[in-house]
Amino acid sequence: MSKGRILIVAYTFPPGEGGVGMASFEMAKGLRALGWDIHVLTREQNLPDDQSRPECCSVTSMPDSLTEDSPRLREYLDTLLEGLKPDFIIYHSWSNWCREELMEYAGAHRIPFILRSHGTGTNFSAFFRLRYPPFFGMKKWIGSFLSTRKSVLRTGKDAPLNQLVFLEPCGTLFKGFDYYYASKLKLPNACCIPNTFPALQRGTPFFREKYGLAGVSLFTCAASACTTKQQLLFIRHAKRMNLQNIVFLFLVPQRNPYAEQMEKAIGDHPGFRILYNLPRHEVEAAISESDAMFLYSYQEQQPLCILEAMSCGIPWIAPDIGCISVLKGGIMLKSRTAGCLKKALTSMLDPDTRKSLGAAGLRQWQQRYAPHAVYAQWEALLRSAKKSESIQAHEL
Known part of the structure; x- marks a missing residue:
């Protein structure tokens, strides 16, 4: 009834x-x-x-x-x-x-x-x-x-x-x-x-192998390609750092003019990938198989992709926007600058840091979200x- x-x-x-x-x-x-x-x-x-x-x-x-x-x-x-x-x-x-x-x-x-x-x-x-x-x-x-x-x-x-x-x-x-x-x-x-939303489940890994991402540190951003999300600024900042054995993956629902600008900014750099319009189960697999999630937006309130990461114990990096400051399990950027970003990325490359942050985020998600x-x-x-x-x- x-x-x-x-x-x-x-x-x-x-x-x-x-x-x-x-x-x-x-x-x-x-x-x-x-x-x-x-x-x-x-x-x-x-x-x-x-x-x-x-x-x-x-x-x-x-x-x-x-x-x-x-x-x-x-x-x-x-x-x-x-x-x-x-x-x-x-x-x-x-x-x-x-x-x-x-x-x-x-x-x-x-x-x-x-x-x-x-x-x-x-x-x-x-x-x-x-x-x-x-x-x-x-x-x-x-x-x-x-x-x-x-x-x-x-x-x-x-x-x-x-x-x-x-x-x-x-x-x-x-x-x-x-x-x-x-x-x-x-x-x-x-x-x-x-x-x-239901917690993302860590099933049998397949995503990295399918898309040629095995053996690298994978940092993923699942968001529409637009000015609000500031992916272009992230690409410019991350390219300056010359980080090795790391791939920044952008999961974009629809290719649009902003996404084309992202492609142009990336060029043939091996440290960046864009995948468009993936089915939902592959998006979930990408998140659960990532080493960390990231956002670089200037306007958010409670980003679902961050909560999704928390639900399966994946740490995150995001600016101090919206309600980010009350979330656990990640590194909050004081500002969207190359210096702050490099410090956060360097910290997140440490496996113990990722494990500790991921566990904290998962606990908070289970209790509140x-x-x-x-x-x-x-x-x-x-x-x-x-x-x-x-x-x-x-x-x-």
């Missing part, structure tokens, strides 16, 4: 790229396994199916043309939701995609609306140096705070049945500003629940939200 029906809304959903899509996919799988009836609403992406990722629930893909016509969009959502009759709506990220319309519907029909935050972009360099010219970058940067503030107030303070769910109790002006602002407001309907720990929190939240809805309905 179903525990209830949940509509999960995500701007992107597999087979598309992105951490938000993967997090919503894992949530759909996990909650369905616990007896919830799950339906997903997402954008129409027109991407080929990934046969290595099994279908986890029913999915409605909505064409972008509808979002350009507000009356048609509201009519479409009304019809969809009247047919689905969800008990809860879980909306992933602060995207503006249908968020206001869904919140209005939820409020009018007394459906608990849960916004699952994946962080906000208030990193100064993201706006000032990398995306926009100085004046416009400053304007966009300041605007990002105002936009986040408005969204937190609109979602967390103005609607009693809404819930805000952050990844970690960790936030400052420049990292996790949405949590920082919500905590300053002392919102009673805000809490923290991390991402989760494993599915049994995370979904217990989600089910408690859903029970609480349903109770609040019943109380409000009784008062009316």
Whole structure:
């Protein structure tokens, strides 16, 4: 018997790229396994199916043309939701995609609306140096705070049945500003629940042999090729170090213009490899057979690839961004400079260091990020939200 029906809304959903899509996919799988009836609403992406990722629930893909016509969009959502009759709506990220319309519907029909935050972009360099010219970058940067503030107030303070769910109790002006602002407001309907997924299993090794990576130290980055992830900067810094018997492997879902720049920067250097669009089981094998995982991003909140590494005892290297500072099992870079990176890589080449860090990360993952720990929190939240809805309905 179903525990209830949940509509999960995500701007992107597999087979598309992105951490938000993967997090919503894992949530759909996990909650369905616990007896919830799950339906997903997402954008129409027109991407080929990934046969290595099994279908986890029913999915409605909505064409972008509808979002350009507000009356048609509201009519479409009304019809969809009247047919689905969800008990809860879980909306992933602060995207503006249908968020206001869904919140209005939820409020009018007394459906608990849960916004699952994946962080906000208030990193100064993201706006000032990398995306926009100085004046416009400053304007966009300041605007990002105002936009986040408005969204937190609109979602967390103005609607009693809404819930805000952050990844970690960790936030400052420049990292996790949405949590920082919500905590300053002392919102009673805000809490923290991390991402989760089944632990990666270390099976019979095959990945290194298949791709000619046996006998080297393998450091892997599993991320979309884009400016945010800063793979080009990593390549430039790592090439200067002239490290021997080490390969930096980039697992990239889709080849794009940024990936082409990466290829050009690498040239014929034997210390770098890019593999595109691997099936999911090979991505998992690459992570579990690596000596370490790495990220060089300027904007993350709780990177799934780092949690994946922790789940199978693989250490990691990443900058001090988002919630990285609360994670164990790796080396956090104070800054993205060649000097800091070289120091971290040199330390990570020591087998004892890798073993110690990997064990620490695995322990933390088992205690805090494993599915049994995370979904217990989600089910408690859903029970609480349903109770609040019943109380409000009784008062009316």
